[in-house]
Amino acid sequence: MDLRRAEAQEGGRPRPTRPGVESTSRARTLAEEGITARGYAANVRDHVALAAALDRAAQALGSVEALRYSTLPQKEFLRPVLETTPGDLVGAFEFSIQAPVAAVHQVLQGMRVLGRGTVLFINGGTAVPPLPEYVGTSIAFAGESAYGQMMHEALVGDGIHVGQLIIPGAITPGHPKKDPQVLADTLWAMHEERGDFRRFATTMDDE
Template sequence: MTTLAIVGAGEGLGAAVARRFGAEGFSVALLARRQDRLDKLVTDLKDVNSRGYAADVLNAEELAWALERAANDLGPIEVLQYSPLPQRQFLKPVLETTVEEAREAFEFSVAGPMTAVNQVLPGMRERGRGSILFVNGGSGARPNPKVGGTSIAFAGEGAYGQMLHETLGAEGVHVGQLIIPGAIEPDETAELAGKLWRMHCERGEFRVVHTR
């Protein structure tokens, strides 16, 4: 059975994506920091074959182990979505952002995705198919001095994703980035989930920008 792994799963976009891919026959591995919230999400997703795995993206060993367990439990991971919400300290104005906060934002938005990709990519390459989907806010496309840490880190995440896109396409592994400017409204989660499904299926350009 084919599996979608959502790193940063929550009751908004994560749940909508789980339902969209679940309707297509995917099992869904839900990763986030708190197991109690994951357990509730699994209960809410009663029509989807899903399981929750607690992992902090700042802990590389924990994140890799969660993805390994998910593949063992649910089947090979064919789609990886990396979409955890940035932590509050990454959203300070650029002149108030410390070196340590920028470093932690890098760990969150660049080292975290690299850990996740390194865990699932060997299987994708062996099977000759797969998708790696990054979800970022508007500062992922245009740096915003009001959110310094995130802008710095998203720039690195976008560069990493773009390089993967150019490197892996010939092997059947699509890498894409969905940019969502502003806050996600509850009534647009299904639309965004549909866009991520089309990115997986249509395998087009690297960056897709959500417009309202």
Template sequence: MSEKGAVLVIGVGPGLGVAIARTFAEAGHPVALIGRNAAKLKELAARLLDEGHTAQVYPADAASPAELTSALDAAVAGLGAPEALVYNAAYLRPDSPSAVSAQEWADSLAVNVIGATVAAGRVIPAFRDGHGTVLFTGGGFALAPSPDFASLSVGKAALRAYAQALHAEQLDAGVHVTTVTIRGMITPGDERFDPEAIAAAYLELHRRPQEQWQAEYLYA
């Protein structure tokens, strides 16, 4: 087992998700790559393994509490007690507030909010020595809702509220809960909004001493 606790990353794709996993892996943490596309996860994990890191794949749909719980349990069993959880999954589609059906609202909230609550509820009790970090990927639409991305705006606003409540609840227990509210377009090659640059902020938040913990980190 690694001297450092595992980091479980939910919502891993070729952009920010894998950048977060790589950043923590480079810092010496074994990482779990969790997402819907098993083939893509294996491809991304192979790159990390080639770089000499410890990375394992656990396919799961964040919208399915049963799948997500099973994947998280398998990751803890395979990599050891976690030190951090990163919830990076999102249901992203253009839509207007008057044209979202009841089922589409439910589908959005299942990924943007409910999956986050399932993950946190499962992982926090498993944290190494009872202490750890929970990092949620937020977005600027939580602060300035968009009529062109209504369900995502509502989902990120709800996630922000949940994270702030969980932060207050877990603070004295030694668990740092925060939302990384990204106020800009993630763009490879951009000095500020390149996935690797944003991922570095996640690691920095995880390393912060308790007196510097905060419920939200505005990345702008």
């Protein structure tokens, strides 16, 4: 939500780019602050419903110009490598690979027509390097990272920036690098500067 405020302060119009139940509540809070925002609920593990939510948002507010994919992994994805079954990886795949691909696919044509756009993936520290204690996110985040890197390279000539922010450990209010407002400012800078694909919020040992 701090990112939405940063967008509004910079003169941008916040977009409903993170479908979910929480987004509808946050949209109401932002609306009370005079910021244009709407929430569209969808289960990200249902890629058809996710695409439909983004389509409704685009029809109501116009083409999505900035997409941020940052979902909190479920506990079932955080099992040690020796305890992980094939079935445990299905949800992680849906959550961190299938869903972001579906979301980007849904908004990409609109961005290409506009000739501009930003896609930002936010991942935890298990994206690089993998951790055997959290095998589901380690495998799924690696796939999400690979997809994002390839899209970054494929779209650079189209005026569309794809980036990734790695946040080691937990988001921590009051932390000099991982406070929610600091992270919002970092994401806004990534959107504005359109630099390299990957940025770290802090060092990997700061967990």
